[in-house]
Amino acid sequence: MLFNIKNLLVFCSLLLLQSCITSLHRLVTYDKAVLENNISGTWQGKEKIIEIRPTKQSELAKEFKQSWNEKDKKQLSEQDKKDSILYYEKSYVFSFIKSDVTYFMLANFIRLNNELYADIYPLEMVNTDAPDKKEINEYDGKSGYTAAHTFAKVIFSGNNSLELKFLSGKFISGQIGKGRVSIKNEKDELSGVILITASTEELQRFIVKYGRDERLYDKNNTVILTRKT
Amino acid sequence: MLQKRFWLDDPRIRALQHLFFWGLSFYIFLQFFKTGAEAEKIDYLYTSLFHITLFPVVYLNLEWLLPNFANKRKWLTYAALILIMIALFSWLNFQFFELWSTKILPDYFFISYFTLWQVIEFFIVYVVVTSLLKLSKSWFAVNELQHQLLHSEKQKVQIELKALKAQVNPHFFFNTLNSIYSMSLDKDERLPITVLQLSDIMRYFLYESKEDFVPLEKELQVLQDYIALQKIRTDEKFVMEEGMEGEVKNEKIAPLLLITFLENAFKHGVKTGPENAFIKLFVQVQQGYLDFQVENNKGIIDKPDPGEYSGVGLENVKRRLELLYPDKHELIIHDLADRFVVHLQLKL
Numbered sequence: 001m002l003f004n005i006k007n008l009l010v011f012c013s014l015l016l017l018q019s020c021i022t023s024l025h026r027l028v029t030y031d032k033a034v035l036e037n038n039i040s041g042t043w044q045g046k047e048k049i050i051e052i053r054p055t056k057q058s059e060l061a062k063e064f065k066q067s068w069n070e071k072d073k074k075q076l077s078e079q080d081k082k083d084s085i086l087y088y089e090k091s092y093v094f095s096f097i098k099s100d101v102t103y104f105m106l107a108n109f110i111r112l113n114n115e116l117y118a119d120i121y122p123l124e125m126v127n128t129d130a131p132d133k134k135e136i137n138e139y140d141g142k143s144g145y146t147a148a149h150t151f152a153k154v155i156f157s158g159n160n161s162l163e164l165k166f167l168s169g170k171f172i173s174g175q176i177g178k179g180r181v182s183i184k185n186e187k188d189e190l191s192g193v194i195l196i197t198a199s200t201e202e203l204q205r206f207i208v209k210y211g212r213d214e215r216l217y218d219k220n221n222t223v224i225l226t227r228k229t
Numbered sequence: 230m231l232q233k234r235f236w237l238d239d240p241r242i243r244a245l246q247h248l249f250f251w252g253l254s255f256y257i258f259l260q261f262f263k264t265g266a267e268a269e270k271i272d273y274l275y276t277s278l279f280h281i282t283l284f285p286v287v288y289l290n291l292e293w294l295l296p297n298f299a300n301k302r303k304w305l306t307y308a309a310l311i312l313i314m315i316a317l318f319s320w321l322n323f324q325f326f327e328l329w330s331t332k333i334l335p336d337y338f339f340i341s342y343f344t345l346w347q348v349i350e351f352f353i354v355y356v357v358v359t360s361l362l363k364l365s366k367s368w369f370a371v372n373e374l375q376h377q378l379l380h381s382e383k384q385k386v387q388i389e390l391k392a393l394k395a396q397v398n399p400h401f402f403f404n405t406l407n408s409i410y411s412m413s414l415d416k417d418e419r420l421p422i423t424v425l426q427l428s429d430i431m432r433y434f435l436y437e438s439k440e441d442f443v444p445l446e447k448e449l450q451v452l453q454d455y456i457a458l459q460k461i462r463t464d465e466k467f468v469m470e471e472g473m474e475g476e477v478k479n480e481k482i483a484p485l486l487l488i489t490f491l492e493n494a495f496k497h498g499v500k501t502g503p504e505n506a507f508i509k510l511f512v513q514v515q516q517g518y519l520d521f522q523v524e525n526n527k528g529i530i531d532k533p534d535p536g537e538y539s540g541v542g543l544e545n546v547k548r549r550l551e552l553l554y555p556d557k558h559e560l561i562i563h564d565l566a567d568r569f570v571v572h573l574q575l576k577l
Contacts, residue, residue: 182271186265209340
């Protein structure tokens with residue numbers, strides 16, 4: 001691999017979850033991304049408060065917004081149009097503060113087999129006390145870092161409660177180790193970390209087929225959020 | 230009896246060919262399906278399961294559909310059945326990896342790497358490739374058969390040619406010895422030179438004519454010797470006109486072809502003819518073509534004695550021309566009221 005798997009930054013590890021499975025490729029494609037209005041708001045987790053906003057409304061997306069709004073739609077290339085859907089029009093920004101650093105995650109949602117899944121990946125981290133200190137502001141371009149995707153099943157309990165059931169890295173890695181999961185992956189032999197390298201299409205098929213299999217999730221990898229506002 | 234090459238029919242070789250084909254197929258798919266850097270147990274299992282649905286399509290096509298429908302030109306039935314079979318087993322393959330594996334192998338997590346249409350495409354490729362391999366094998370068998378038939382036909386022709394050549398010799402010598410016999414009764418003083426000339430001709434007949442082709446020059450020399458022999462025998466009681474043109478060196482001809490015509494001319498013209506018997510011989514060689522013409526008067530009793538092999542010589546030479554110069558010769562025989570003309574054109 002061109003990058004060090006150990007350096008992948010993922011959402012679930014920041015949420016102190018036990019283990020999540022990480023993927024090189026995204027789960028959501030621009031044509032299947034959905035907006036889930038219920039998810040927008042301020043949510044209380046076990047130890048943290050998490051803000052979830054549509055990217056369009058996010059301060060962080062100002063640059064995106066200007067960039068895309070200024071351009072005449074006709075001037076956008078096909079890839080730009082797809083990117084604008086995926087990163088801007090049909091995405092959400094998750095943010096939370098940890099150790100004086102505000103972490104921003106980008107999330108896309110997709111419905112597979114009549115269930116809602118989130119594809120979450122790191123976007124930025126900002127020093128809360130000194131937001132202009134750019135050196136810690138971006139992951140992109142940092143040597144050895146690439147954004148890895150984490151997937152979670154999203155279950156609403158009414159309007160005020162939300163469950164994010166992340167795919168269990170422990171279980172899936174264990175099954176891969178036992179030779180029971182047929183999905184493309186790469187393993188860092190030193191750390192033992194497994195990165196899923198299956199294509200987006202394969203990931204979607206996997207979720208469609210096994211998304212309802214409870215063995216893929218465990219309580220230690222589940223985040224329960226309660227709406228604050 | 231025709232024998233095929235061993236690798237076409239030997240069941241062990243056949244089994245090895247199939248093993249090699251499926252081994253190669255397994256290896257290629259394993260490389261494609263493997264989930265990590267090295268192939269794991271799951272990858273071997275996945276590849277094996279993928280092949281399980283391929284086997285029936287390939288072997289039903291090879292062992293049932295091709296021999297019973299395609300080989301009997303029932304193309305529509307064949308096309309319909311092969312399409313149904315491909316669709317059915319592709320669907321089974323797809324369904325297994327998409328759905329049924331959770332029930333059949335609940336501890337394993339599979340997904341289908343292909344869409345149903347892609348699976349169908351793979352199955353079509355396998356059916357086409359294996360059919361072509363079978364056809365190529367059939368082609369080898371047919372080719373082998375053709376080769377052996379050709380060889381057999383060639384052998385047959387060689388045997389026939391030998392038999393025809395063998396018929397020429399006794400025929401000619403029978404006539405010549407008859408002549409010598411007559412000369413000896415007459416105590417003809419030219420008998421020794423006649424025997425000597427006959428000896429030269431015999432050498433040519435017995436030894437040199439064993440080759441498939443001899444120098445044209447040699448064949449023409451024998452004609453000259455034969456004429457000389459006949460002149461002595463008949464006291465030159467005939468008019469002989471000869472004409473030879475062209476360069477004969479480096480040209481070759483099947484032995485004993487021309488002598489038959491000359492022999493017939495003497496036999497039916499001079500021998501049974503009137504006082505003014507004649508023979509006109511014309512030979513021209515030009516640009517690889519031989520133009521041979523012999524003309525003789527018809528005898529008073531122009532039919533051979535009952536004991537002679539009438540017509541054998543001419544039929545013999547006609548058959549040899551067909552075998553040795555197919556589409557390369559033209560033989561025209563004019564059987565006129567007072568003359569007999571043979572005209573042979575030959576591409577040497």
